[in-house]
Amino acid sequence: MDKLIHLILLSGLVSAAGSLAENLALKGTATQSSTWSTWTAQRVIDGIKTGPSTVPYCCHTSSVSNPWWRLDLRDIYDISTVVITARSDCCSNEASGAQIRIGDSLENNGNNNPICAVTPDFLLGQSISFSCRGMLGRYVNVVRPGSTSILALCEVEVYGVPMRKRTFLRLKFSSSAAVESNKILHQLRSVLGSHISDFNLSWTQLPKKEKKPIADRGSCVKHQ
Incomplete structure (x- = not known):
């Protein structure tokens, strides 16, 4: 029979077994809506939060509507935590009021993915941790919606485990x-x-x- x-x-x-202590952002690639001077997107995932001068270690967009920064993790992850570090020289408000979005879509440059959190006001050089437990995605976006503004970040860390x-x-x-x-x-x-x-x-x-x-x-x- x-x-x-x-x-x-x-x-x-x-969820696959993995270490929550690993900063997944270090393995990814970054892009942003625009670049002011030499403050490129990739500098936000270099593992250096601050230094003698913030310029070599931070990203900075031009003053535009809805400026955004996006991380491509190159695979789908169950993301537990996102940590954002603001500028330490001045203008820490350039990281405030930003939406952290996580998902797999690149619609509207990834800015339509679900929201994990909205950043509060930062102190100079402050790092703030945001819990996104249970959110799945390949892309992590930081976008300041609304009128013309600047987005400046000095480090974005992402922690989680891979999905199979x-x-x-x-x-x-x-x-x-x-x-x-x-x-x-x-x-x-x-x-x-x-x-x-x-x-x-x-x-x-x-x-x-x-x-x-x-x-x-x-x-x-x-x-x-």
Whole structure:
């Protein structure tokens, strides 16, 4: 009798094991709506919050409507915390009133993604931590909505764990003799291992026989 096998291939979207102490921003790339002088977007994820002069370590947009800065994490993460550091020389208000947005969409440059928090007023050189636990996304945006303004940030840190895809396979075998659960997993690992470097296989349920429907025998009418 035929057997059905249900297999789960874990490749997200479930949280994978990871260290919350790792600043994910250091592995990403950054861009912003505009750049004033040499205050580029990438300087916000260099791991340096402040220095003798803020210029080499901070980003600064031109004075425009809705200035924004965006981090591409290059993969989907379950983001727990975002930490923002303001300028220490002056103008710490240039990081105030900004929306922190997290998601996978690049619609409106990523500024339509869900909001984690809105930044309050900063003191000079102050770092403020924002809890975004449970928010999933590849992009982290910091945008100051509204009238013409400047956005200046000196460091953005992002903490969380990677997500893995979850794929379900349904296998059917013509003979029960061909079904050996451990052997099947071993063969699949051998095949997938040559194409995927990080994956896990497990059964969602053990192989079992498929119940075939009983054939309809119709009705019998006895005539006298």
